Amino acid sequence: MSGRLARYALFQTTDYVRERGIPLLLVGALLLLLAGQGVVGSAGIDLGGGGVRALAIAMVFLELFAPTAVLIAVNGIVSGDRKHRYYRLLFSKPISAPRYYAQAFLVSLFGTLAATLLVLVAFRAIFGAIPIWGSLHFVLLYFLLFGGVGFLLSAITEYDWIALGVVWSLAWLLRSWFPAGESWFGRVVNVLLPPLQLLAGAAAPFLGGAGIDTHSRLWAVGYGVAALATGLLVVRFRPMAS
Amino acid sequence: MIAFRDVTRIYRSPLGRPIRAVEGFSLAVARGEVVGLAGPNGAGKSTLINILLGYLSPTSGSATIDGRAPREYIEANGVGYLSELVAIPPSWTVRSALARYAVLAGLAEREIPRRATQLIELLGLEEHERKKVRQLSKGTLQRLGLAQALLGDSEVLVLDEPAHGLDPTWTLRFRDLMGELRRPDRAILTVSHDLDELERTADRVAIMHRGRLARLVEIDPSIPSLERHFREATAEDAA
Numbered sequence: 001m002s003g004r005l006a007r008y009a010l011f012q013t014t015d016y017v018r019e020r021g022i023p024l025l026l027v028g029a030l031l032l033l034l035a036g037q038g039v040v041g042s043a044g045i046d047l048g049g050g051g052v053r054a055l056a057i058a059m060v061f062l063e064l065f066a067p068t069a070v071l072i073a074v075n076g077i078v079s080g081d082r083k084h085r086y087y088r089l090l091f092s093k094p095i096s097a098p099r100y101y102a103q104a105f106l107v108s109l110f111g112t113l114a115a116t117l118l119v120l121v122a123f124r125a126i127f128g129a130i131p132i133w134g135s136l137h138f139v140l141l142y143f144l145l146f147g148g149v150g151f152l153l154s155a156i157t158e159y160d161w162i163a164l165g166v167v168w169s170l171a172w173l174l175r176s177w178f179p180a181g182e183s184w185f186g187r188v189v190n191v192l193l194p195p196l197q198l199l200a201g202a203a204a205p206f207l208g209g210a211g212i213d214t215h216s217r218l219w220a221v222g223y224g225v226a227a228l229a230t231g232l233l234v235v236r237f238r239p240m241a242s
Numbered sequence: 243m244i245a246f247r248d249v250t251r252i253y254r255s256p257l258g259r260p261i262r263a264v265e266g267f268s269l270a271v272a273r274g275e276v277v278g279l280a281g282p283n284g285a286g287k288s289t290l291i292n293i294l295l296g297y298l299s300p301t302s303g304s305a306t307i308d309g310r311a312p313r314e315y316i317e318a319n320g321v322g323y324l325s326e327l328v329a330i331p332p333s334w335t336v337r338s339a340l341a342r343y344a345v346l347a348g349l350a351e352r353e354i355p356r357r358a359t360q361l362i363e364l365l366g367l368e369e370h371e372r373k374k375v376r377q378l379s380k381g382t383l384q385r386l387g388l389a390q391a392l393l394g395d396s397e398v399l400v401l402d403e404p405a406h407g408l409d410p411t412w413t414l415r416f417r418d419l420m421g422e423l424r425r426p427d428r429a430i431l432t433v434s435h436d437l438d439e440l441e442r443t444a445d446r447v448a449i450m451h452r453g454r455l456a457r458l459v460e461i462d463p464s465i466p467s468l469e470r471h472f473r474e475a476t477a478e479d480a481a
Contacts, residue, residue: 088295
């Protein structure tokens with residue numbers, strides 16, 4: 001990163017806090033409120049008390065919070081600047097657009113982890129102790145996979161959150177219709193589309209301390225990082241103006 | 243310094259029909275020179291500016307700055323650019339916008355407040371410096387756009403409708419400023435609909451019509467003639 005861009009990270013951080021961090025905390029607070037009222041997590045079932053109850057609520061809470069947090073963090077990360085034409089003045093300055101957006105992605109990643117930490121501290125205060133590191137690890141993995149794909153879509157289209165929803169739904173549907181072991185098309189689908197199935201229901205093993213197996217972890221991270229790298233190439237070679 | 247060589251840009255309509263926005267356009271702007279770009283709406287001026295800044299690729303031909311591809315030059319040196327529609331996030335204040343762009347322009351940390359204050363004073367933004375961009379009038383926003391273009395002290399200035407939205411006082415002030423911006427090592431390309439403005443500020447004016455360079459006029463301030471050239475160059479539309 002150039003010195004100019006490294007210095008600009010401070011402004012990107014304040015932008016993150018104002019535009020994404022505060023909304024993320026509000027969404028986290030809302031989910032905590034719903035969890036507290038039994039709408040999320042316990043859903044009216046008597047879970048007993050103490051640690052078991054906290055873990056049961058945390059599982060459902062994290063499965064909802066992680067994708068929402070990542071969506072808030074990366075939606076419009078590139079497309080917003082194109083749509084509002086902010087790129088015109090930004091990139092008349094001596095900076096590289098891919099580096100600028102790579103840094104914006106990193107700021108979003110660390111900002112989201114920081115916001116998640118605050119929400120988890122609040123969770124502990126309300127519901128009781130849960131493994132903070134395991135929860136953060138789950139959100140980190142979600143960010144790398146979901147956020148990488150979101151970044152790529154934001155580099156490609158103005159309607160990135162809709163595109164992300166379509167890709168997500170398509171991945172679920174095609175994987176259920178064409179299982180990987182049953183046909184060549186299923187194998188292609190399995191490799192090409194985001195491996196969401198690896199993170200579905202994965203909050204529980206992360207809260208249990210084990211996480212997911214190394215192969216799945218590498219696949220999820222590798223897919224997300226490859227999507228991010230492709231997105232940066234799109235930023236490099238796709239004309240900013242249309 | 244700035245060179246367009248046989249630039250053609252063809253867009254595709256939603257039905258795939260080719261639309262020639264710019265065709266075979268060539269022009270050079272040397273250091274120390276101010277060149278104007280004029281033409282009716284849709285003549286291809288904005289497309290050329292986008293190509294010059296590397297925001298759009300030409301279908302054929304090339305644009306270069308100091309002999310280098312636009313993005314390569316800009317990523318190394320930057321250009322002073324004022325866009326036709328000044329797009330700055332509405333939640334930024336005038337001073338914070340200048341501070342941000344100054345960081346990106348590579349100004350040293352200690353130099354930023356001094357340079358920002360200098361430009362705020364030069365462009366009469368003192369009473370607005372704490373206001374958010376969303377609270378600014380069009381003319382004030384235009385002056386902020388001009389201020390950020392001048393932050394980096396660039397050797398290349400690209401000013402797209404720089405006097406657009408300015409009141410008469412600031413239009414006159416802007417004419418003086420254009421004189422001050424001239425430097426032997428600086429090339430200035432300015433786009434305007436205002437022929438009078440160009441006649442007063444530019445050395446040469448390229449008149450575009452339907453994507454082509456219709457006429458390149460040397461300006462002689464003692465003989466106002468640009469209006470006549472413009473009328474002749476765009477006569478097909480008037481007929």
